[in-house]
Amino acid sequence: MRKVLVLVAVFALLAFMTCSVGAETRLRMSTTTSTEDSGLLTVLLPPFEKAAGVKVDVISVGTGKALKLGENGDVDVVLVHARAAEDKFVAEGYGVDRRDVMYNDFVVVGPKDDPAGVKKAKTAVEAFKMLAEGKAPFISRGDDSGTHKMEQSLWKKAGVVPKGSWYVEAGQGMGAVLQMAFDKKGYTLADRGSFIAQEGKLDLAIVFEGDKDIFNPYGIIAVNPKKHPKTQYDLAMKFIDYVTGPEGQKVIADFKLNGKQLFFPSAAKKP
């Protein structure tokens, strides 16, 4: 019987440890997968955490869900990339003090031999028209992320309703979707950062880039303390000041993956 009692005691201790939440201050930020997956946050957060003596909890999800968490008051600050959705978030009173942080761009990637001939396209919209006509597999994120929103707006501008067996809605993160595009010899729309991070492992190439339509700006927004009094507004603002200030902007500019700069600071420009 003693063994059982020991076991029960151990279990009870574990249960107690789980329930005792540490006393340290934690700032909660929901963000898009691209900022965490690229590794940017592992260099951007520590200087702030050290200086302010807080721990930043990062919940990385698609932009749609990241904003939803802000709407429900479950996070203190959001860092996302979908300008229209961000403006709506602020207009509806869920967020305050939206600021530009940085930008990069989206690229259309596909098989190196480019069966749909997208390389000839002059604009992103034209590229998307060609994709629809070529009927080569196109892997969509399908998860209401910032990338997915961008893709949908491009289909709309191209006047195409993507449907049929060539259009695959994956419902997964960028990494998994790139892998799928590689496996199915298909095309997809990716943020440049995620693509560079995986470039070496995939037999995919950028087939279209460099149009202002596929510009990808990131914004940071504090959750409105009037809607959710329990959120840590002051701390969130301190964090926003850091990210958009000279120190944070320098970290963003210096961050490189495989020797390439992924994000370009843009806080100096007023929104």
Add this chain to the structure above:
Amino acid sequence: MDFLIKAFYSAWSLIFGFDPEVYFIVWTSVKVATSATFLASVVGVPVGLVLALRDFRGKPLVMVILNTLMALPTVAVGLLLYAFLSRRGPLGELGLLFTPAGIAAGLFVLALPTVINLTLTAIRSADPRLFVTCKLLGATPVQQAWKILRETRFAVTAAIVVALGRVISEVGIAMMLGGNIKGFTRTMTTAIALETGKGEFELGLALGMILLMVAFGINAVLSLLQRGEG
């Protein structure tokens, strides 16, 4: 093949490289899973016992409901609990969302029907003469319950082991209620989901192998305890 060998190799180096981050992830998983299973057992075993020994009206319906709950999709539990624990929800004040305790609460909900149901089955499959003998010897209900649990301890432990296996391997609840926060609520399963999402399949597979080894370790300890118990 190359893929699997690479994964195996990185699993090996993750385990024996003593990377503190990996160990913290394993620790978080073990912590939330065992505490949820412990609480579910404390509640579930007595409930299962009472359900097995008492007859009451509507018992068949309760059984059907319990059986149905055993098929609960983990993301549904996660979503339901999220609605309760969110700052907009009724239990938002507790601040449990995106903490290990929040995950444990969700896992508890997941484990409870399994523990109740399997305990019930365990006790029903015991020798019916046991119940009669206990009663005839004039044991109090508590003494009877204790005796029955002792006699069926292997099957009841098995119930708990099954529940533990279910909670340690699930990803939906850990993701929705924990948020996969690095160094805080990241568990083995959410780490696997993250690495897969990033396209780091080898690392995901490696973590999956570690998960298996941890489950093996826990089960080995439990089985040793069972055997040592005379």
